[in-house]
Amino acid sequence: MKKLPTIASTMSPFPYSIDSEATVAKAAEMMKEHDIHHLPVTEGSELVSVISKKEVRMVAAPFSSTADAGEILVKDVCTVRAFKVDIHDSLEYALTVMAERHIGSVLVTKNGKLSGILTHTDVCRKFSELLHQLKPNPDGTDAA
Secondary structure: OOOOOOHHHHOEEOOOOEEOOOEHHHHHHHHHHHOOOEEEEEEOOEEEEEEEHHHHHHHHOOOOOOOOOOOOEHHHOOOOOOOEEEOOOOHHHHHHHHHHHOOOEEEEEEOOEEEEEEEHHHHHHHHHHHHHHHOEOOOOOEOO
């Protein structure tokens, strides 16, 4: 390993996002179409929150006391205070907060604008890459 990974090298850049006035059904459709579990939520050009597949499923559950997912708006079910970091913050800081708060995603900003999303899947992928680099080769030499 030549240098420590950063938020920028670990996150998914330029994520899809959804407007807070969109329906939960639209969020579910986008998540399925793009095979993602988290969608940043915007109001105009402002990043306000995130909605997860878990929140979408709760609305769409067969025994849910809520109305149809086609009628409920994203802003009514999304995370109230999403965790945001700047792209230049340390990856260690972001991961520590994710673990302590049991958070599945972090919104990454640059100059106050959405630039990426860091999810548990991104973190697992990066950790797997690091482990692969550290694994000795069959001939006994380091892989890196």
